[in-house]
Amino acid sequence: MKIGCPTEIKPQEFRVGITPNAAQEAVGHGHTVLIQAGAGVGAGFEDADYTAAGAQIVGSAKEVFAAADMIVKVKEPQAVERKMLREGQVLFTYLHLAPDPDQTQDLLASGATCIAYETVTDRTGGLPLLAPMSEVAGRLAPQVGAWTLQKANGGRGVLLGGVPGVSPARVVVIGGGVVGTHAARVAAGMGADVTVLDRSLPRMRYLDDAFAGVFKTSYASAGNTIELARSADMIIGAVLVPGAAAPKLLSRAQLSELKPGAALVDVAIDQGGCFETSKATTHQDPIYDVEGIMHYCVANMPGAVARTSTIALGNATMPFMLALADKGWKQACADDPHLLAGLNVHAGKLTYAAVGEALGLDVITPGDALQL
Ligand SMILES: NC(=O)c1ccc[n+]([C@@H]2O[C@H](COP(=O)([O-])OP(=O)(O)OC[C@H]3O[C@@H](n4cnc5c(N)ncnc54)[C@H](O)[C@@H]3O)[C@@H](O)[C@H]2O)c1
Numbered sequence: 252m253k254i255g256c257p258t259e260i261k262p263q264e265f266r267v268g269i270t271p272n273a274a275q276e277a278v279g280h281g282h283t284v285l286i287q288a289g290a291g292v293g294a295g296f297e298d299a300d301y302t303a304a305g306a307q308i309v310g311s312a313k314e315v316f317a318a319a320d321m322i323v324k325v326k327e328p329q330a331v332e333r334k335m336l337r338e339g340q341v342l343f344t345y346l347h348l349a350p351d352p353d354q355t356q357d358l359l360a361s362g363a364t365c366i367a368y369e370t371v372t373d374r375t376g377g378l379p380l381l382a383p384m385s386e387v388a389g390r391l392a393p394q395v396g397a398w399t400l401q402k403a404n405g406g407r408g409v410l411l412g413g414v415p416g417v418s419p420a421r422v423v424v425i426g427g428g429v430v431g432t433h434a435a436r437v438a439a440g441m442g443a444d445v446t447v448l449d450r451s452l453p454r455m456r457y458l459d460d461a462f463a464g465v466f467k468t469s470y471a472s473a474g475n476t477i478e479l480a481r482s483a484d485m486i487i488g489a490v491l492v493p494g495a496a497a498p499k500l501l502s503r504a505q506l507s508e509l510k511p512g513a514a515l516v517d518v519a520i521d522q523g524g525c526f527e528t529s530k531a532t533t534h535q536d537p538i539y540d541v542e543g544i545m546h547y548c549v550a551n552m553p554g555a556v557a558r559t560s561t562i563a564l565g566n567a568t569m570p571f572m573l574a575l576a577d578k579g580w581k582q583a584c585a586d587d588p589h590l591l592a593g594l595n596v597h598a599g600k601l602t603y604a605a606v607g608e609a610l611g612l613d614v615i616t617p618g619d620a621l622q623l
Contacts, residue, residue, distance in 0.1 A: 252575040253283045257312040258290040259495040261326045263534060265293030268344065270565040271304040273572065278305035282576050285434025287315050294561035316340075321580075322618035323572055325564065327354055338362030341580045343572060345369055348523040348596055349609035358596045364580050368564075370603060371571065371593035378569075379589075382429050383563035388552040389433030389489065392516045393422065393441055394580075395547050395555075396485040399514040399538050405545045407512030409484045419443050421482040425471060425500055425525060426490035427451075427458050430518050434487045435466045438593070446479055476500055481508050488517040488525035496523040503527045503541070511543045533563025581621055591617045598623050 254277055256269040265553045267290050270278075274284040284306035288298055298308045309315055316322065316335035324344035328336065333354065336342060339362065346367035348355045358365050368380035393411065400406035400420065413419035422438040424431045427449035435458075439445045445466035449455050469475050480486055481503060486509075488495055498518040506528060518530040524530070528541040531550045538547045553560035571590055574583040584591040595603040597620040607614035 252320045252579075253285060253318055254572070254576055255285045255315040255322050257287045257315045257322065257324065257332065259293070259325050260312075260329055260332070263551070266295050266325040266561045266564065267291045267296065268325050268568075269306075269572075270294075270562055271296055271300040271306070272562075273569045274301055274306040275304035275566045276569060276573060277576060279307035280573055280577055282396075283307065285309050285315050285318055287312055291561075292602075293557050295558045296561075321572075321575060323568070326563075327351065328358075328549060330357065333357035336361035336363040340364070341366065341567070341575060343368070343575060348595055348603070348606045352610050354607065355601070355610055355612070356598070359599050359601065362599055363596070363597070364405065364594070365588070365596040366575070366580070366584075366593040367595045367603070368568065368593065372589045374589070380564070380567050380593075383567045384553045384560065385429035386433050387556060387560050387563060388518050389430035390437045391483070391552050391556060392430070392434040392487045392489070392507060392518055393443070395513045395537070395549075395552070396422070396438075396487060396516040398439065399545045399547050400484060400512070403514065404515055404538060405540050407510060409483055409512075411438065411485075414567075419536055420484035422446075422485045422487065423448065423479045424487045424489055425476065426488065426519070427454050427468065428489065428491060430491075431487070431489035432458065432462075434489060434518070435462070438485070438487075439465045443485075448476060448479065452605065461526050462491070471500075473487055477505055477508065479503070482510075483513060483550055484510065485514045486526075488515070488519045488529070490519050490525050491522065497525040499525060499527045501526045501528075502564075506542045508543045509544055513544050515544055515546045517546065517548045518552065523550060530573045584617070585621055591621075594620060 286301045302338045321341040342365045373379045397411045402408035411420045422443040422445045423449045426446040448471035450471045519525045532548045594617045601614045602617045602620045
């Protein structure tokens with residue numbers, strides 16, 4: 252199979268869909284890998300790294316799309332890229348179709364087979380191609396929060412780990428899933444006094460078993476949340492209610508109860524944010540002040556560490572990419588219900604129920620799509 256990887260063109264996107272290591276594996280499986288010139292530069296991979304891996308460099312996105320049987324990307328295809336997709340071609344990337352009717356219509360019109368990273372599942376009910384980005388955002392959260400706490404950035408002027416004779420900062424993490432656990436581990440590793448709040452008792456039992464002595468857990472009742480928030484130097488929002496906007500866990504009125512200069516890092520901003528005063532920001536201008544409380548609300552945090560994010564995503568996507576290339580999409584999806592769960596569009600039909608519901612469009616089942 253010819254596997255193509257164009258340069259990402261969404262603003263501020265520096266990741267790349269195929270790493271040199273993944274290219275080497277695909278070439279080892281007998282496939283041809285076509286990389287657009289310069290596609291890996293934002294993530295620190297030179298064209299020479301890809302040629303050394305056995306891939307071929309091509310000059311333009313147009314040539315990649317024209318030649319490839321399967322396109323592997325990071326972000327959803329932009330309008331100009333959607334025009335280059337064709338019937339029978341496979342697209343494997345993040346899509347996030349539910350809030351995006353224009354993209355959905357274009358993908359349906361293209362006739363291509365579109366498999367979305369974010370809906371591929373695993374045996375534990377998790378989302379294996381979303382988890383690496385949650386791991387990255389979680390580990391980054393205390394790092395950006397520590398920077399936000401610095402005086403010059405409007406913060407309290409508190410060092411996360413304290414020093415001998417000075418207490419460490421207090422960090423409260425709301426939501427103890429993938430983001431929250433990684434955030435808590437790194438904050439604790441930086442020496443902070445960390446408490447994780449969650450509403451799931453099984454999850455808190457797990458956290459307590461795995462991390463007793465590293466950080467504390469507390470049930471996320473409204474009362475516990477505000478009590479812990481009052482004494483916090485940094486609050487990290489990491490909740491997720493699948494398929495719903497993030498619940499608002501701190502109101503504007505409650506900001507006056509927090510310590511002046513406290514840092515709020517709202518990782519859940521991509522689902523609307525879990526603090527009432529959160530609004531999405533960018534890496535260029537990441538923080539803002541509401542009533543003396545510093546908010547960091549960047550919606551694509553992994554982009555800040557494009558190289559780590561690219562490698563982490565590549566590790567997770569590679570086995571699926573190889574299965575799609577080795578067997579063809581139909582056999583690969585027939586053999587693996589978790590990959591089949593990623594199928595969102597095939598031959599002009601929508602195959603993902605939640606997207607159909609969100610956009611008021613007809614759907615067929617992924618199983619039916621295998622028969623087309
Ligand atoms: N900003 C970014 O760049 C970025 C990157 C990755 C993920 N995210 C977002 O981070 C959020 C968390 O993702 P995740 O992968 O950790 O999800 P997850 O499902 O692994 O964890 C979410 C946790 O929130 C808990 N929760 C739900 N409602 C709660 C409540 N009211 N109070 C306390 N806890 C509650 C759940 O029990 C669960 O443990 C999501 O919104 C995700 O989209 C953002």
